[in-house]
Amino acid sequence: MARRYNISLSPPSASASQNEEEPSNSSVNHRRADKKSKKRKHGTETSEPSEPTERVTSPVFSSVTxxxxxxxxxxxxxxxxxxxxxxxxxxxxxxxxxxxxxxxxxxxxxxxxxxxxxxxxxxxxxxxxxxxxxxxxxxxxxxxxxxxxxxxxxxxxxxxxxxxxxSLPVDIRQKLVRFYQQKVAKINSLEEVADSSSLLPTTGSDLIHQGFNVVILSVIVINSNRVTSDELHQFLSKTFKISCKENIRYEFLGNRSIPEFCGYLEKQEYISRRVLGDDKESRKESDLFEYFLGRRARAEISKDAFYFMIQEIFGEMFTEEIKKQAIHSINTAYSEGD
Structure with a gap:
């Protein structure tokens, strides 16, 4: 809650430029007493020590409250x-x-x-x-x-x-995960959500969005932070039995095709891509490219969270070999910049 400062500064007096207030009778007498105590010695003027006078200066405040x-x-x-x-x-x-x-x-x-x-x-x-x-x-x-x-x-x-x-603490995040696991209906295949307009609540499509995003990011990470578009499409087609053709769009992906959805993730900076080629000229004419983690993914998702996601996706297939590969790939992905 913001603090409120009510500051009232009185207007300066005529003698404010000299940083003195108008002298009172007592102060005048005090000065006269000091003056009488002064002695001249060898052309220099000395004075006996007097009580120190405390000088209070008004602080300068910004005009912005x-x-x-x-x-x-x-x-x-x-x-x-x-x-x-x-x-x-x-x-x-x-x-x-x-x-x-x-x-x-x-x-x-x-x-x-x-x-x-x-x-x-x-x-x-x-x-x-x-x-x-x-x-x-x-x-x-x-x-x-x-x-x-x-x-x-x-x-x-x-x-x-x-x-x-x-920025929630880890224990609160874990409670939210358990809540979603209990309250959100489990989807066994993408065919079940082919017509997502019938889903209630409507936020279900957004959860599918995020889930599909996590799958793509995990595929990139597990492949040492680089996967070609063809490799990604083959994995999605084989695993989820969906087409990656440009003209086939899915409502659960916001009425986008798989290439369009990847472009959408690229715009959000979850993923980035680089055109493949040996030199500048060959890259200009090339239509081959590979994906890697974008800035948003590395800032939004921690290494531990990525490890947990990959473990969840592989399930029983998460062998010791895949575990070692996952750890190495995650470290590689986060050590590389855009």
Missing amino acids: SDEVEKMAISLVRASISYEKQYQVLNNTILKKLYTMMETNAAKVSFDRVFHRANSILTDVFGLELAQLPEKTNKHKKQKVDNTSEDRERKKTLNSSYILVN
Whole structure:
């Protein structure tokens, strides 16, 4: 809850520029006594020690109140939740635009102050927090090395991007998992949800969305963070008996085909892709590419969570060999950047 500060500063008197109040009779007499005690010795003036006088100076307060900071933080909270519902990354450009639109005197408030207050509200009220995404890099382009720490910090600030992630304690998350396991109907095959319009509640389609997303991410991770589009399509066709053709769309995937759904995940930055080719010219003409984990997936899902998901997906087939492969692949995926 925001603290409210009611500060009242009296207007300065005529002698305020000299940092003195208008002298009272007692203070005048005190000064005269001090003056009489002064002695001249060898052309220098000395004075006997007198009682120290305490000088109180008025602090300088910003014209922006804590209430205004609270309003700006709440506006940032609303915007971040709105963008997250669309799976849209909050980049530095969007944040600055939102920040300057909040108040006319926003320039007088530190952005960090508003940002930290907004994160506090998100954590306390929603169990969420704004997490910074890893910086984007180019796999095929040699990165320029910054010479100084100032250069690195400046570039980091300019390229900052954020998403909302779960900040609930582990025990609360486990309780939520058990709740969903008990309350959500189990789906044995995708044929059961071919017409998801009949499902109640309607959020069931979103859960299928997320579940299918988890499957694709797990397939990428278990393959050491790289899987070609053909390999992914073959796995989905063989495992789930669904077509990966461009012209066949599924309602449970938002009326998208499998390639379109992968493009949707790429736009959300759950996955990324690189075109395969030996050189720049061959990559221009190539229609072959491979998928790897995107920034959002690495920021939103921890290594332990990925291990748990892979274990759940494989079930009884999660052998000791697959376990070792999973651990190695997860570490590889998180050690690589975009």
